[in-house]
Amino acid sequence: MHVRKAAVLALVLSALSLPAIAASVPKSLQPSDAAEARIESLIARMTLQEKAGQLSLYGPADINTPNNPQAGWRNGLQETEDVRTGRLTGLFNNAGLEGKRRLQQVAVRESRLGIPLIFGADVIHGFRTIFPMPLAEASSWEPALAERTARAAAVEATADGFRWTFAPMVDIARDARWGRGLEGVGEDPYLARQFATARVRGFQGSNLANADSMLATPKHFAAYGAAEGGLDYNTSELSERTLREVYLPPFRAALDAGALSVMSAFNEIGGVPSTANPALLTGVLRDEWKFKGFVVSDYTADEELIEHGHAANAREAAKLAFMAGTDMSMQSGLYIRHLPDLVASGEVPMARLDEAVRRVLRVKLKLGLFDDPMRGLDGPPADQRVENPEFIALARESARRSIVMLKNEGQLLPLAKTGPQKIALIGPFAEGTKDLMGSWSLFPGQSAPVGIDEGLHAALGTEASRLTVTRGANVESPLPGGIETAVAAARDADVVVLAIGESQKMSGESRSRSDIGLPQAQQDLAEAVAATGKPVVVLLSNGRAMALKGAVRDARTILVTWFLGVQTGHAIADVVFGDFNPSGRLPVSFPQTAGQVPYYYAHKRTGRPSPESAPGTAFKTRYLDATNEALYPFGFGIGYASVRYDQVELSTDRLAIGNTLRVRATVTNTGTREAEEVVQLYLAQRAASVTRPVRELKNFRKVRIAPGASEVIEFTVGNDDLQFLGRDMKPVVEPGEVDLWIAPSAADGIRKRFVLTRE
Ligand code: BGC
Numbered sequence: 001m002h003v004r005k006a007a008v009l010a011l012v013l014s015a016l017s018l019p020a021i022a023a024s025v026p027k028s029l030q031p032s033d034a035a036e037a038r039i040e041s042l043i044a045r046m047t048l049q050e051k052a053g054q055l056s057l058y059g060p061a062d063i064n065t066p067n068n069p070q071a072g073w074r075n076g077l078q079e080t081e082d083v084r085t086g087r088l089t090g091l092f093n094n095a096g097l098e099g100k101r102r103l104q105q106v107a108v109r110e111s112r113l114g115i116p117l118i119f120g121a122d123v124i125h126g127f128r129t130i131f132p133m134p135l136a137e138a139s140s141w142e143p144a145l146a147e148r149t150a151r152a153a154a155v156e157a158t159a160d161g162f163r164w165t166f167a168p169m170v171d172i173a174r175d176a177r178w179g180r181g182l183e184g185v186g187e188d189p190y191l192a193r194q195f196a197t198a199r200v201r202g203f204q205g206s207n208l209a210n211a212d213s214m215l216a217t218p219k220h221f222a223a224y225g226a227a228e229g230g231l232d233y234n235t236s237e238l239s240e241r242t243l244r245e246v247y248l249p250p251f252r253a254a255l256d257a258g259a260l261s262v263m264s265a266f267n268e269i270g271g272v273p274s275t276a277n278p279a280l281l282t283g284v285l286r287d288e289w290k291f292k293g294f295v296v297s298d299y300t301a302d303e304e305l306i307e308h309g310h311a312a313n314a315r316e317a318a319k320l321a322f323m324a325g326t327d328m329s330m331q332s333g334l335y336i337r338h339l340p341d342l343v344a345s346g347e348v349p350m351a352r353l354d355e356a357v358r359r360v361l362r363v364k365l366k367l368g369l370f371d372d373p374m375r376g377l378d379g380p381p382a383d384q385r386v387e388n389p390e391f392i393a394l395a396r397e398s399a400r401r402s403i404v405m406l407k408n409e410g411q412l413l414p415l416a417k418t419g420p421q422k423i424a425l426i427g428p429f430a431e432g433t434k435d436l437m438g439s440w441s442l443f444p445g446q447s448a449p450v451g452i453d454e455g456l457h458a459a460l461g462t463e464a465s466r467l468t469v470t471r472g473a474n475v476e477s478p479l480p481g482g483i484e485t486a487v488a489a490a491r492d493a494d495v496v497v498l499a500i501g502e503s504q505k506m507s508g509e510s511r512s513r514s515d516i517g518l519p520q521a522q523q524d525l526a527e528a529v530a531a532t533g534k535p536v537v538v539l540l541s542n543g544r545a546m547a548l549k550g551a552v553r554d555a556r557t558i559l560v561t562w563f564l565g566v567q568t569g570h571a572i573a574d575v576v577f578g579d580f581n582p583s584g585r586l587p588v589s590f591p592q593t594a595g596q597v598p599y600y601y602a603h604k605r606t607g608r609p610s611p612e613s614a615p616g617t618a619f620k621t622r623y624l625d626a627t628n629e630a631l632y633p634f635g636f637g638i639g640y641a642s643v644r645y646d647q648v649e650l651s652t653d654r655l656a657i658g659n660t661l662r663v664r665a666t667v668t669n670t671g672t673r674e675a676e677e678v679v680q681l682y683l684a685q686r687a688a689s690v691t692r693p694v695r696e697l698k699n700f701r702k703v704r705i706a707p708g709a710s711e712v713i714e715f716t717v718g719n720d721d722l723q724f725l726g727r728d729m730k731p732v733v734e735p736g737e738v739d740l741w742i743a744p745s746a747a748d749g750i751r752k753r754f755v756l757t758r759e
Contacts, residue, residue, distance in 0.1 A: 038370070039361045042113055043354050048340035050086040050113065051357045055328045056336040057120070057296060058082075060094035067093075067122065067442060067509065071300050072331045079103070086111045087336050089328065089360060090118035092166070095443050100161040101377040108373045116373035118364055120164035123203075123214065124183060124440035125149070127157040129391040129566060130449070133438040133543070134169065134199075135182040136402035136562035138191065139584035139637070141678045141702055143198035149398050150202025152391045154214040159385070160443070161377045163367050164215040166263060168199035170250035171220060175598035176588065177230025179511035182543035182562065183440070184225065186587030187600040187634060189246050190697040193253035200257035208260070209368040211375050218254035219263035220298055222280055223247040227267060230597065232512045236267045241690070243269070244725055252289060260293030260363050264326050266301050273308045275301040276317075281325025294327040294359040303332035314338065319347060327356035387447060392567065399564040399571030404584035404637040409556040412535050414578025414640065415495065417460060423467045424493035425453055426486045426529060427500045428475045428522065429541045435475070436541070438563035439508035447566055452499050452539065455569020459577050468493065473525040475503040483528045490532040497576065498526060498555065499539045504563065507543025516594045517547045526551040539572060545586075547594040548631065560586070581640045583676035583702070585745070590632040596623070601634040601746035602693035633747035635680050635697070641671025641707065645679075648742045648750040656759050657733045660718040665742040665750070667713055669705040678702045679713045679742060682749065683721060685756075686737040690727060695741060713742070722756060 043051070058072060061079035074082075082088045083106045094100060100119055107117045125131045131149040138146070150168075157165065170192055173181035185192035196218060205213040223243055226236035238247070251262070264281065265274040274280060275297050285291040302321035303314060311317035318338040321329070329335040342348040364370060405413075415421065429435060429452060436449040450458075457464045472486030473479050490496045500522045505511060518526070530536055530551035537557040540546065548558070559582070564571050574580035591599040610622040615629075622628060630636075644667070651662035669675040679702075682695040698721040705711050717740070719733050726732035735756050743749020 035362070035365050039358055039365065042115065042361060043357055045113060046357070048343055048353075049336070051353050052336045052339040053082075053085075053087040054089045054115065054357045054360050055339065056088050056333065057090055057092060057328055057330045058088055058333075059092055059331055060099075067440070068299050068331075072333050080106055083107050083117065084110045086113060086115065088117070090120060090164070092120035092164075092330070093122060093442060094119060095160075097161055097377060097379070101374070104373050104377055115361070116364060116369040118164050118367070118369060119162050120166060121157060121162040122167070122440050122442060123153050123157045123162065123165040124167050124169070125438055126153045126395070126441070126565060127160065127162075127443055128385075128445050129156060129388065129395050130437050130441045130446055131395050131398050131565045132402040133182045133563045133565075134184060134195070135186055135543075135587060136438075136564060137398055138185050138195055138587040139404050139560070139562070140398065140401040141191070141585050141700060142401060143194040145398050145401060146195050147198040147202040148394060150199045151205065152394055154203045154205065155212045156388075156391070158212045158214060158376045159379055162214065163369065163376065164217070164261070165203055166217045166219060167203065168196055168216065168218060168254065169220070170196045170218045170254055171225035172247050172250065173225040173588070174600040175227070175230035176516045176545040176591070177512050177514060177597055178225060178227055179232055179507045179513065179543070180509055181225065181588065182438070182507050185250060187589065188587065188602065188697050189249045191587055192250040196250040196254040197257040200254045200259045204258055208366045211368070213367070215261055215363060215367060216254065216259040217261045217263050217296065218251050218259050220265035220274075221251060221262050221285070221295070222265060222274055223269055224265035224267050224274070230512050232510050233266050236269045238269065240729065241725060244729060248284065255289060255291055260366065262291070262293065262295050264295055264297050264301055266298050266304065268308055268310075273301075273305050273310050275326050276305050276310060276320040276324045278324040285325065292359070293363055294356065295325055296328040297321060297326045297330050299330050300332040302326060302329050302334050315342070318342065322348060322356070323352065327359055385445070395565055396567035396570050396574070399567045400574045400580045400582075402562060402564060402584055403571065403575050403582050404560040404586055405575070405582040405639065406558040406560060406590075406632050406637070407556070408638060408640075412495070412557045413537060413576060415576055417577050418463060421466065421495060422493040423456070423495055423497060424489040424534075425456060425467060425469045425497045425499060426472045426489060427498050427525065427539075428471055428473055429499035429501060429539070430471060431469050435504040436563060436568040437504070437565055439504055449566045450569035452569045452572055455571070455573035456497070456576065458570065459573035459579070472529070473521045476519045476521060478521045478524065483525055486525060487528050487532060490529045490534050493534060496529055496534050496536045497539060498529060498536050499541065500526060500552070501541035502543055502546070504543075513544075516544060516597065517549065518552055523550060523552065530555070537576070545588040545590045547591055553631070560584070578640060581673060581676065582637070583639055583678070585635050585637040585678045586632060587634070589630040589634045589746070592626045592629070592631045596626060599630065601630065602696050604691055605694055630747060633745045635678070635743070636745035636747070637678070639675055641669050641673050641675035643675050643677050643705070643744070644668045644670050645742060645744065645750055648752055650740070650752055650754055653754045654757055655717070655754055656757050657735065658719060660716045661754060662714055662716050663740060663742065663752070664712055664714045666710050667703070667705060668710040669707055672707050674707060675705045676702060677705060677744070680744065680746070680749070681715045681717075682741040682743055682746065683717065684739045685722070685724075685734070686739065688724065688734050688736060689732075690724060692724060695739070695746065697746070
């Protein structure tokens with residue numbers, strides 16, 4: 001950085017527009033020094049209030065946003081006046097092009113310094129075209145797919161004037177009670193890193209200055225998903241090791257991929273709320289990771305320092321959050337109210353204020369907002385545009401790739417599209433479109449999702465009369481006469497497709513559940529239908545790993561369909577009728593019972609591991625009433641073709657630290673149609689100065705294998721895979737025995753062992 005040089009230049013150049021600066025400065029100062037000069041020039045001229053304004057962000061005026069509590073309420077007149085006087089940096093979730101255009105014009109033409117606004121939004125799984133929820137999409141184990149859907153979302157959202165998304169959420173979630181797991185990436189840091197990288201790339205595109213690029217915001221920093229008891233907003237009680245080994249790596253990956261903003265979390269860790277935690281926001285982000293972007297608080301998270309019992313009042317809350325490293329305040333208005341006075345009184349150094357403003361202005365500049373503030377604001381509004389068939393096709397592709405088949409006894413699926421078979425589609429999700437999209441589908445102009453009944457009907461075409469549709473029960477309550485009608489429909493059919501699960505409002509923010517089972521009304525429906533003896537295919541709509549029991553657990557076929565977005569019905573029909581061979585794998589473990597959570601595969605061995613061969617042994621790490629295995633483990637999923645793993649070979653069984661080892665495995669498709677298999681590599685060091693999990697995912701590859709064919713899959717294993725944090729929290733590789741698995745899931749596979757040596 002050439003701040004001083006730039007400041008001198010700034011005096012000379014402050015009156016000029018940016019293109020003029022770029023043309024007149026020496027080449028060595030272009031473009032970054034010219035940009036710095038522009039920024040320093042602005043900072044030199046800004047009042048304290050204008051500086052605090054650049055650090056204050058709000059939701060739209062006059063609108064009750066459904067996804068947030070009412071707070072910091074403002075009317076439209078106030079909003080316009082705030083823009084004119086430079087009291088805000090931008091707005092979020094303010095749908096509608098007309099309003100954004102008007103406010104941007106006020107900002108650039110009528111405010112004293114003409115600093116453009118930034119418009120942000122929760123573009124989590126699509127903007128106009130709604131894709132599967134992020135956890136669903138993580139089930140594809142195809143980060144490249146997530147990159148494509150994030151790109152499509154950015155193309156649509158930028159055309160509506162949004163240049164900043166509050167995504168990706170990269171919180172690791174190991175407790176299925178937590179309602180927000182479905183916004184994220186599941187339980188595993190390695191898989192999460194791949195998706196974090198892909199989504200940042202997708203949103204930001206090749207260059208942030210492109211008109212269709214959106215600034216990405218990994219959130220919520222940090223360990224928000226570690227909420228005790230799975231209760232949203234609750235305290236995260238965890239060691240620094242777990243924080244660093246499990247919760248931080250996806251953030252690091254997102255920043256390495258170029259994300260230039262980070263959202264602080266609502267939680268507290270070890271007595272310090274994350275939004276006021278200097279060790280996290282300055283120590284980790286700035287000092288260790290050299291993060292150059294800005295930190296925005298979560299919605300009123302700075303003000304909530306008072307309720308946390310950390311700040312005595314609003315002024316102190318502003319000071320604590322800001323000094324810890326939260327550069328921008330969302331919604332509370334605390335920064336505009338208190339930062340000017342805190343700086344004037346000397347409690348907050350001017351240098352800290354300038355640094356935060358500099359970070360924000362730099363990002364605005366990188367986004368090209370200074371060059372072309374009206375970009376994206378002059379086209380027809382998104383809700384007047386026709387659907388993009390390419391994105392709709394992508395939505396169907398990503399939805400069917402997000403489906404995980406857990407069992408399929410006796411090859412019950414795929415069903416035949418033609419022939420005499422009668423199908424009874426039963427359940428609260430069978431008809432209608434409510435509860436299929438996923439929780440972050442906020443913006444106008446979205447098409448209704450394709451219902452499950454609609455999808456199956458379309459696939460059956462002229463034979464649609466073979467399908468009957470019966471609701472049977474509401475999501476959380478019985479439907480009068482519902483079970484009787486459903487049982488009659490089942491009796492009259494050859495196969496039952498049972499569309500059951502959780503409604504959209506049962507997961508998401510502030511929607512934790514103490515019981516992760518199916519609501520009783522639906523369990524009763526499932527039991528009654530199963531009692532007819534008809535074969536049952538369960539379609540599970542869900543926002544979390546669920547504890548399945550009774551007739552649902554025992555159904556012959558189970559498909560996990562999460563919330564799949566706008567093409568739900570077609571994607572499900574593609575799998576049910578075999579036009580698509582399901583290839584999803586679980587990004588979260590499904591426990592045996594709700595009482596096992598938090599449940600995740602990468603747990604520690606303990607001093608008394610329960611022996612696999614004798615799970616009930618006393619004085620071992622076990623429950624009296626459940627085994628320790630998952631019902632369906634992380635990484636698990638099946639398709640319509642069977643696959644065999646064999647011939648795992650290591651290039652050496654003694655590996656010197658610093659060298660690499662090759663492992664090759666043969667995977668054979670023993671079925672009759674093409675398979676897509678996710679071949680997973682897990683490692684576990686037997687003994688180390690810091691104990692290691694029973695196994696950890698280190699790599700994977702999704703491969704297509706023709707029927708009867710074999711593929712040889714090769715991975716290399718080196719220091720990056722073998723290192724862990726030593727007792728001093730620094731990466732270390734230690735000699736010792738290492739187990740390696742090539743596996744179709746975290747609970748299976750072929751094991752090999754090698755010895756890691758000093759030389
Ligand atoms: C959520 C964030 C979201 C923000 C703005 C908060 O309640 O935790 O994830 O980005 O609201 O809508």
